[in-house]
Amino acid sequence: MSHAWGYSAENGPEKWVTKLPHRRWVPASPPSTIVPADASYDAGLKPLCLKYDAKDCIDILNNGHSFQVTILTEGLQTDPISGVYRLKQFHFHWGGAERSWLRLHLVHWNTKYPSFGEAASKSDGLAVVGVFLKVNRAENAQLQKVLDTFDAIKTKGTQTTFPGFDPTTLLPGCLDYWTYDGSLTTPPLLESVTWIVCKETISVSPAQMASFRALQFSGAGEAACCMVDNYRPPQPLKGRAVKASFQ
Numbered sequence: 001m002s003h004a005w006g007y008s009a010e011n012g013p014e015k016w017v018t019k020l021p022h023r024r025w026v027p028a029s030p031p032s033t034i035v036p037a038d039a040s041y042d043a044g045l046k047p048l049c050l051k052y053d054a055k056d057c058i059d060i061l062n063n064g065h066s067f068q069v070t071i072l073t074e075g076l077q078t079d080p081i082s083g084v085y086r087l088k089q090f091h092f093h094w095g096g097a098e099r100s101w102l103r104l105h106l107v108h109w110n111t112k113y114p115s116f117g118e119a120a121s122k123s124d125g126l127a128v129v130g131v132f133l134k135v136n137r138a139e140n141a142q143l144q145k146v147l148d149t150f151d152a153i154k155t156k157g158t159q160t161t162f163p164g165f166d167p168t169t170l171l172p173g174c175l176d177y178w179t180y181d182g183s184l185t186t187p188p189l190l191e192s193v194t195w196i197v198c199k200e201t202i203s204v205s206p207a208q209m210a211s212f213r214a215l216q217f218s219g220a221g222e223a224a225c226c227m228v229d230n231y232r233p234p235q236p237l238k239g240r241a242v243k244a245s246f247q
């Protein structure tokens with residue numbers, strides 16, 4: 001299951017499981033909303049320490065599911081649970097008609113493995129930092145630098161250079177977080193993700209939200225299909241514990 005999946009009725013999340021080879025159950029995937037009351041404070045969790053270098057940021061690509069900013073080498077950062085993880089790329093998911101929302105995912109891989117591909121198949125292989133974006137009046141100047149490339153990546157398969165962007169500028173001021181074990185939220189839904197979700201949100205304006213929704217799932221010359229609702233609906237926790245780095 002590679003290029004065939006998408007977010008339409010024909011190839012969307014309801015269809016993904018049927019196409020996954022050898023899967024007897026729907027893999028666990030993080031809930032889209034965390035119930036703070038269900039999380040338990042874990043004093044052993046280390047502060048989230050994210051260190052990136054703007055020079056490692058190289059390009060931005062519309063991959064037909066979202067857009068991703070690819071990191072050339074990697075900005076080292078220390079995972080709050082264990083080990084050293086390197087940033088591979090970051091991307092967004094967004095949805096909601098009336099009450100729009102966005103989510104930023106910074107995808108890291110565990111450097112105990114020789115490559116991202118190797119790490120992606122290991123239970124401790126990936127760490128995804130998630131940041132919720134709230135749509136309100138505030139225009140996010142750093143995010144606008146990403147949106148300024150959208151004219152060049154409107155359709156699937158288009159990309160442009162994106163040098164010198166520091167992903168830390170998209171992070172909230174406070175890095176308190178929840179963490180739980182889960183999976184990719186897109187096929188192949190590998191259960192190799194330590195989710196690290198920031199408690200604090202960042203803001204995005206309605207005009208900026210509209211820019212995301214003007215991107216297209218479709219390629220140049222195809223019937224235009226606006227990129228909206230590119231997310232997997234919430235999945236049950238299935239007994240997994242959600243730990244909090246804060247009280």
Ligand SMILES: CNS(=O)(=O)c1c(F)c(F)c(SCCO)c(F)c1F
Pocket residue numbers: 068089091105107126128183184185186193
């Ligand atoms: C966390 N969100 S996700 O599941 O949708 C997701 C994603 F969209 C990605 F693109 C990648 S990296 C694939 C090779 O570049 C990834 F690891 C992910 F976990």
Ligand SMILES: [Zn+2]
Pocket residue numbers: 091092093105185
């Ligand atoms: Zn994602």
